[in-house]
Amino acid sequence: MTSLWIDRAVPVVDEPLPGEDEHLDALVVGAGLTGLTTALLLARAGQRVACVEARRVGAVTTGRTTGKVSLLQGTHLSRIRRHQSEEVAAAYVDANREGMEWLLRFCDDHGVPYQRRTAVTYAADDGELSSVEQEHRAADSLGLPVVWRDRLDVPFPHVAATTLADQAQLDAMDVLGALAAQLREHGGTLHQGHRVRSVSKGGRPTVRLEDGRELTADRLVLATGTPILDRGLHFARLEPQRSYVLALEGAEPMDGMYLSAGSDARSVRDAPGGALVVGGAGHVVGRTDSHLAHLDALRSWTAEHYPGTSETHHWSAQDYSSPDGVPYVGPVTRGSERIHVATGYEKWGMTNAVVAARTISADILGEAPSWAQVLAGRSTTPSNAGEIARINLGVGAALAAGAARTVRERLPGSSGPAPARSCGVVGICTHLGGLLKWNDAEETWDCPLHGSRFAADGEVLEGPATRPLVRRSEE
Template sequence: MTSLWLDRATAVADDALPGPDETLHTVVVGAGLTGLTTALLLARAGLRVACVEAREVGAVTTGRTTGKVSLLQGTHLSRIRRHRPQAVTAAYVEANREGMEWLLRFCDDHGVAVQRRTAVTYAATPTELDSVRAEHRAAVSTDLPVSWHDRLDVPFPHVGATVLHDQAQLDAMEVLHALALQLQLHGGTLHQHHRVTSVSLTGEPAVHLEGGEVLRAAQVVLATGTPVLDRGLHFARLEPQRSYALALSGGGPLDGMYLSGGSDSRSLRDAPGDMLVVGGSGHVVGRTTSELEHLDALRTWSATWFPDAVETHHWSAQDYSAPDGVPIVDRLPGSQGRIHVATGYEKWGMTNAVAAARTISGEILGSVPPWARTLHGRRPSVAGLGEVARINLGVAGAVAAGAARVARERLPGAGAAASARECGVVGVCTHLGGLLRWNDAEESWDCPLHGSRFTRDGDVLEGPATEPLRRRRPDRP
């Protein structure tokens, strides 16, 4: 399952790891949009920065995004408004506006192609109309120049929409490639295929890599989707979501970027080369009977409304939702303010990632944006605490379901337990012991507790786990 963007991405050259006696100012963990933007902002300020990535640049979330750069984000503003005061909603829009403006300026300066498009949140059915109208009101309350439309010039069903002009779309891998080159041009270094397993705090932070190497730095930034260190318990405040996408040739150009307002959403945009990208059909990671069914639901929908389009790519992406809809940009407790984290973008990373990078680099350099003070370091609201409880009730339910599955699968040859034996791995997550589920679309092991994912052979694909699956001993059943 390779995304349209990853399939045509240009490789980025690696740098040699810093020597054991070299002290860096900052180690950034993760070479997605958050990590590379943060690293570049710090390198531009003259700091010695190294960015380490467990796989390749953009391999996880950024390389699998739909690439929408928009201040109208489905029904996200109304979600924040339900949990937080108006000032927080306004600060969120301002943070995303700064993220969007910075990103588009960067693209213009470095030759990254951008297509200007209208952003549309639409109601596919009458049952979605109230939520879309609520989003329209939330956007108006933050002075976004949205307009209401009862009808759209599109082939798929809809009963109303809120519309924001002059937004943008792009190829996220082209952005990451330009960021990586600029990072290296400004004296920063990039190190792919180096997984971070831990960070110790005895004086200056020491970043431990899977190969045994250690990088020492004054500051560490964890830009890894969900933090790979547990001391902040961020994984307990996040809900990992898996969603799906198709790239189709011959779908015809679209003049907008569309997203439906229902729980089983449909996302659409065009791409250069007469391509159409259709996304949606999401679910909590590891909590579905078949990922292929979700992918096939997208295929059926696309064939119904774009019958002449031909599938060229299919893929999925993982995103994390925060309890109140506002990304978590914070310093880890007990780190003396030296370890920074950013997560919880909830599918809107193209703007939120840059805003998070601006916040973290501002904290390190002593120039925090005013909106960051409003958004971050907040106590959870009552509604937000309720969301945390709901997330962890879901985790408890997954634990119970896993125990029931073990009881059902005691005999060899039954379900995923047999597959784990065939793969030679123990199907238990190395993070907190969740019983893994087999992902039939991507042939991976997915944890229904906090979203860790592993290859068929047990290597880590996504955290918070940092250790591979245990190998099954040949003499054990």
């Protein structure tokens, strides 16, 4: 399942790791948009920075995004307003505006192409209409010049929409390539294929890589989707979401980027060269009986409404939602100011990744923007607490379902799940022991508790797990 963007990206070259006794001002873990932007901002300020990546640049979320750069983010603003104050919602918009402006200015300065488009949040049917109306009112009250439209020039069903002109779309891998080049130009280094297994707990942060080597820095930035460090218990306050994307050829250019307001959302945009990019059919990671069924549902919808197109790529992506819709960005815990994390973008990483990089670099260098202070100082409201409870009730239900499945598989005459036997691994997550679900669309092991994912041979694909699955020969 290779994304359109990764398939056509120019490979980024590697450099030798810094020596274990070499001084680093900052070490960034993760070479997606958050990690590379943070590393570049610090390197521009004269810091000695290294960025390490477990696989390849953009291998996880950034290389699998739909690439929308927008301040109108589905129904996200009304969601934030339900859980937070007007001040926090306004700060979120200000932060994302700065993130968008920085990113597009960077693209202009370094020859990265992008296309201006109108962002559209639409109601696919009458049941979604009130959600779109709420989003329109929220965006308008927060100063965004949204325009209500009763009809759209699109082939799929809709009843109304709120729209925001002059937003943008791009190929995120183009951005990452330019960021990597600029990082090197400013003295930073980039190292791919080095997975972090653990992080020290005292003094200057030290990471241990899977080959046993260690790197130490004055500051550590974990830009890894969900933090690969249990301090702060971020995994217990995040809900990991998996969604699916198709790229198709034979489409006509369009002037909008579309996203429906329902829980089973549909995202539609074009791409240069006559491509159509359709996303959606999401679910909580590991909590579905068939991943292929979700992918097939997206294919059926696309075939119905864009019958003249043919599929060239399909892939899936993972994102994390926070209880109030605002990302967690800052020190991993109070008293751990040397270790920084960024997570919970909820599918809006093209702006929020830059916001996180700006926030973390300002924490390290000084002079944090006013919006960062408001977002960092937000309180846990009763509705937030309710969302945290809901997330953890879901984890508890997944634990119970896993225990019941284990009992069934151990009944006389049963020898366990066929994929586990054929792959030769123990289907137990190495993070907190969740019983893994086989992902029939991607042939991976997915954890229904906190979203860790493993290749068929047991190697880690996404955290919070950092250790591979136990092989049956090691039991």
